[in-house]
Each structure stands twice: as C-alpha cells, then as structure tokens.
Amino acid sequence: MNEMNFEGSMKRLEEIVNTLQQGNLNLEESVNLFEEGIRLSNFCREALMKARMKVNILIEENGIFKEMGYEGENGEKPQL
Amino acid sequence: MRIKTLSVSEVNGYIKKIFAGDLILNNLSVRGEISNLRLVTQRNAYFFSLKDSYSSIQCVMYLNAMESLNFIPADGMEITAHGKVALYEKNGSYSLNIDSMEPYGVGAYYIAFNTLKRKLETEGLFDRAHKRSIPQYPEKIGVITSINGAAVHDIIKVLSGRYPYVEVDILPITVQGDKAADEICRAFNAMNNMDDIDLIILARGGGSVEDLWPFNEEKVARAIYASRCPVISAVGHETDFTISDFVADARAATPTEAAAMAVPDRNALMENIEQYKTYLVRYMEDTIIRGERHLEFIVKSSPLSRPEMFFEKYDGKLNQLKQLLAYHMAQYINRKQMETQLLEKQLQTLNPLDVLKRGFAIIYSKDKGLISDAGKVQVNDEIMVRLHNGLINCRVEEVSGIE
Incomplete structure (x- = not known):
C-alpha cells in the first residue's frame, strides 16, 4: 500500500470497474477485485483530499538545477 | 565657348560610366514599398517599383537572387533592398538592380513568422503523428x-x-x-x-x-x-x-x-471515484443477491428438496434384485423338489413292505420277532403272517427244510 501512487491506483481502479462490467468472473475473483477496488477508491479519495500542492523553483548552481521550495512573490505561500 | 555636341548614345554611355564609378550608387540600401510587381520571363527577372510618399524608383531583381529570399515579396510590402543603381542606355532610364532584400518593421515579423512556419511545416514539425498525448494524471x-x-x-x-x-x-x-x-x-x-x-x-x-x-x-x-x-x-x-x-x-x-x-479536476475525479465505489458496492450486492437466488434455485431443484430422489434409482435396482432373487429361489426350490421326488421313488423301491405287494410275506413269531430261519419254528407254534394288506394268525403243522 505504501508504494501506491495516484495515477497507478486510479488506472487500476478504472480497470477493475471495466473488468467487473465485462462479467465472466467467478465469485472468488469478483470478491477479490471488489476488495481491491474499494481499497483503491479509498486511497485515491484520501490522496486527493489530503494533497497540498508542492511548488519548487529550479535554481541553477554550477550548471546543475536544484529544487527550492517556492514561497510565492511576497515570501508567502502562493494563494491556493 | 563652344561645347562639343554629343550623340544620345554618348550621353547615356557617359552617365552609365558615372553611375558605375560611384561608390554610393554601387552599394545601396533602400527602404520603400513594393508596387506593380511583375515577372518578366524573357529576362528571368521580377520588375517592380519601390516607392515612398514622394518618389519611386524602378527595380529589377533576377530570379537567381530571388531564390535566396526567405519570404515572398508582394505589392504593398515594406522592404529594405540592397543593390546598385544602373543605367539602361537604350532609353536613358535607370533602375535599382537588387541582389537581396528583407522585410522591414512589423511586417518583417509577420513575414519571418510565415516563412519559418512554412519551413517547419514542410519538415513535419507540426505533424499530428508526432504529437504526444498529455498524461492523464x-x-x-x-x-x-x-x-x-x-x-x-x-x-x-x-x-x-x-x-x-x-x-x-x-x-x-x-x-x-x-x-x-x-x-x-x-x-x-x-x-x-x-x-x-x-x-x-x-x-x-x-x-x-x-x-x-x-x-x-x-x-x-x-x-x-x-x-x-x-x-x-x-x-x-x-x-x-x-x-x-x-x-x-x-x-x-x-x-x-x-x-x-x-x-x-479534483472534484470531477472525486465524483468518478465515488461512482466507481458505488458501482463496486452495487456490483457486490448484485453478486450476492444473484448468488442467493442461484443457491435457492439449486436447493429447490435438486434432490436436497426431495431426498427420496436420491433413493429412486436404488429403489429400482433393489426391486430388480428382489425379483431376481425370488426367481432364483423358486428355481432352486423346484430343482430340490424334483430331486426329492426322485429320491423318494428310489427309496420306495427299497422299502421291504413294498415287496409284500408283489406277493411276499413276512413272518413273525408270537413275540413279534421276525422269523427268517425255518429251523427256529416248531410244530404248534403260533406265528403271524403279514401280507401287504393284512395279518394272518396261523398254527404251524409241519416244518421241513428245503434242500
């Protein structure tokens, strides 16, 4: 569960719903998919609800670009 | 003082020489607006005028110079042209012989834009086939x-x-x-x-x-x-x-x-996720209901609901076996009866009493002992003769042996 990312989870969730819609599954398979789907939908919703956008600014140092947290124009967090 | 009279050709020739020797006229940059642009194929050149608000000058640009341009000149276009001024001796007119030119001002951007656009388009940089899709997430x-x-x-x-x-x-x-x-x-x-x-x-x-x-x-x-x-x-x-x-x-x-x-959009995604979840839950409920119905059907339609069905086929078999058993039993009894009858017949032929029917008799003494020796009988002894159907009491009158 720790390795889940949003894109993968969302795509897997869509895939599960499609698979179920096509039918032809035995009970055990569909119960497994159902459980996975519920887990994924909870994960995706949580991820979206908790997300706070991270903004970096790339600063060049000796030819290498480094990410620095971006605080917005006035040193404040950008208005979100 | 008298001046020398010259022919027209000499005048034009002279002016041509002056033009040819002039540094400025041989290396000119002129700004103006193109007008009356036309191609004269016999001379492999474009002819046009460059003008400003007051004057205009005839221009010629040969096709080989034209090919190196990165834009296509047109009437009304403001350009900066480079070339030299030369005299046409035949009619004494002069013209600007252009070797290169470029668009001028805002028009220049427009032209450069279109030129690059055409170039890159031809190279395929705008091709749909090369466009990557924007990642979904x-x-x-x-x-x-x-x-x-x-x-x-x-x-x-x-x-x-x-x-x-x-x-x-x-x-x-x-x-x-x-x-x-x-x-x-x-x-x-x-x-x-x-x-x-x-x-x-x-x-x-x-x-x-x-x-x-x-x-x-x-x-x-x-x-x-x-x-x-x-x-x-x-x-x-x-x-x-x-x-x-x-x-x-x-x-x-x-x-x-x-x-x-x-x-x-997060909200749209949330909605999607909710829809997926709703679908999953409904799917599971449907699956369970369907499963229950199926189970019910199986229970109703199977031997579970009529257990006797389990036994029906055994019942038939059992009946069959019973009949078979009865048949074989009867056969056995018949056979044994016949055997018994036969044995009875055989036995009957051995029954000594049977012999009596054929006229033989058994003789008993007074005390019922069987007499088989004439020597044991004396005169006046009472003896009993048994025939097959009766007894005769007798008194012995004579005893004699048989040789």
Whole structure:
C-alpha cells in the first residue's frame, strides 16, 4: 500500500470497474477485485483530499538545477 | 565657348560610366514599398517599383537572387533592398538592380513568422503523428515561464485548485528580448534531464509581437520538438499564435487554460471515484443477491428438496434384485423338489413292505420277532403272517427244510 501512487491506483481502479462490467468472473475473483477496488477508491479519495500542492523553483548552481521550495512573490505561500 | 555636341548614345554611355564609378550608387540600401510587381520571363527577372510618399524608383531583381529570399515579396510590402543603381542606355532610364532584400518593421515579423512556419511545416514539425498525448494524471509538471509575470501565478492557482496532488517545478526565464530564446532552450534541456517531470508548460502572458518573438524562433521550435516530455504551449492571449503553439503537443489560449489542460479536476475525479465505489458496492450486492437466488434455485431443484430422489434409482435396482432373487429361489426350490421326488421313488423301491405287494410275506413269531430261519419254528407254534394288506394268525403243522 505504501508504494501506491495516484495515477497507478486510479488506472487500476478504472480497470477493475471495466473488468467487473465485462462479467465472466467467478465469485472468488469478483470478491477479490471488489476488495481491491474499494481499497483503491479509498486511497485515491484520501490522496486527493489530503494533497497540498508542492511548488519548487529550479535554481541553477554550477550548471546543475536544484529544487527550492517556492514561497510565492511576497515570501508567502502562493494563494491556493 | 563652344561645347562639343554629343550623340544620345554618348550621353547615356557617359552617365552609365558615372553611375558605375560611384561608390554610393554601387552599394545601396533602400527602404520603400513594393508596387506593380511583375515577372518578366524573357529576362528571368521580377520588375517592380519601390516607392515612398514622394518618389519611386524602378527595380529589377533576377530570379537567381530571388531564390535566396526567405519570404515572398508582394505589392504593398515594406522592404529594405540592397543593390546598385544602373543605367539602361537604350532609353536613358535607370533602375535599382537588387541582389537581396528583407522585410522591414512589423511586417518583417509577420513575414519571418510565415516563412519559418512554412519551413517547419514542410519538415513535419507540426505533424499530428508526432504529437504526444498529455498524461492523464501527471505527477510533476515543469513550468517554463517568467517568475514575475501573471502567468506563473495563474498557473499555480489553477493547478493547486484543480489537482493539488501534482508537484510543480518552475524554471524562471526571461520571456522577452534577445536572451529569451536561448534561455527557453536551456530550460527545456534542464527539465528533460530531470527524470521525474512528465509534462512541460511553456507559458507567457500577453505582449506585443516583438515581446512574443522568442516563441517564434526556430531554436525554440526545435527544442519543443525534441522535448522528451509532452509540451503545452500557452503564449500570449487567445488571439496570439506562435510557432511554439504549432510545434507543441497542445496549445492553450492562455496560461490559465494550459494549467486546466495539464491536470484533471479534483472534484470531477472525486465524483468518478465515488461512482466507481458505488458501482463496486452495487456490483457486490448484485453478486450476492444473484448468488442467493442461484443457491435457492439449486436447493429447490435438486434432490436436497426431495431426498427420496436420491433413493429412486436404488429403489429400482433393489426391486430388480428382489425379483431376481425370488426367481432364483423358486428355481432352486423346484430343482430340490424334483430331486426329492426322485429320491423318494428310489427309496420306495427299497422299502421291504413294498415287496409284500408283489406277493411276499413276512413272518413273525408270537413275540413279534421276525422269523427268517425255518429251523427256529416248531410244530404248534403260533406265528403271524403279514401280507401287504393284512395279518394272518396261523398254527404251524409241519416244518421241513428245503434242500
């Protein structure tokens, strides 16, 4: 569960719903998919609800670009 | 004083010499508007006039010089022409013999734009087939824009409002002036070298044609084309089109729109997720209900509901076996009866009493002892003769032996 990312989870969730819609599954398979789907939908919703956008600014140092947290124009967090 | 009288040819020849020897007339740069442009094929040249508000001058440009132009001249176009002035001796007219020219002023941008656009289009840089699709759920978006403009602010606002799950890397650049194009190219290089960026937004707010010019430069176009990540171009306002827009994988009318194109909308996603979840739950409920019905059907239609069905086939078999058993039993009895009858018959032939029927008799003494020896009988003994159907009491009168 720790390795889940949003894109993968969302795509897997869509895939599960499609698979179920096509039918032809035995009970055990569909119960497994159902459980996975519920887990994924909870994960995706949580991820979206908790997300706070991270903004970096790339600063060049000796030819290498480094990410620095971006605080917005006035040193404040950008208005979100 | 008398001056020498010259022929017309001599005059024109003289003027031609003066023109030919003049430094300025042999290396001229002239600005003017093209008019009355025409091709004269017999002479392999275009003829036209260059004019300003007061004067005009005849111009000729040969086709071989024309081929090196990066734009197509047309009437009304303001140009700067380079060439020399030469006299046509036959009629004493002079003309500007042009070896090169370029568009002048705002028109120049327009022309350069169209020329580059045609060139890149021919090369296939705008081909649909080359356009990459914008990732559905980008994880990290690179934004190449000015750090000071409204564009960056708009983009951050929209991205965080729609899809805060995404991470944003801003690479600040100068968006106008001579350095801009090179900075944009460097930015593309830097972002494509960061392996976690999966989409690039190239953005700039509105501005004059000159301001937007870096986004019409060939090297920027090629940097976009070569980009590893898909690129959304959002330069200027709705009505501004730049070469960057044509090369990019997607064109947004404004930076705000670019941000909206780049990410899905959180609320719509939430709704989708809820719908998926609802579907999953309903699916499971349906599955359970269907399963229950199926089970019910099985229970109703199977031997479980009529257990005797289990035994029916055994019943038949049992009956069959019973009949078979009865049959074989009867057969056995018959056979045994016949055997008994036979034995009885055989036994009967051995019954001594049977012999009596054939006229034999058994003789008993008075005390019922069987007499089989004449020697044991004496005269006057009472004996009993048994025939098959009766007894005769007798008295012995004589006993004699038989030889």
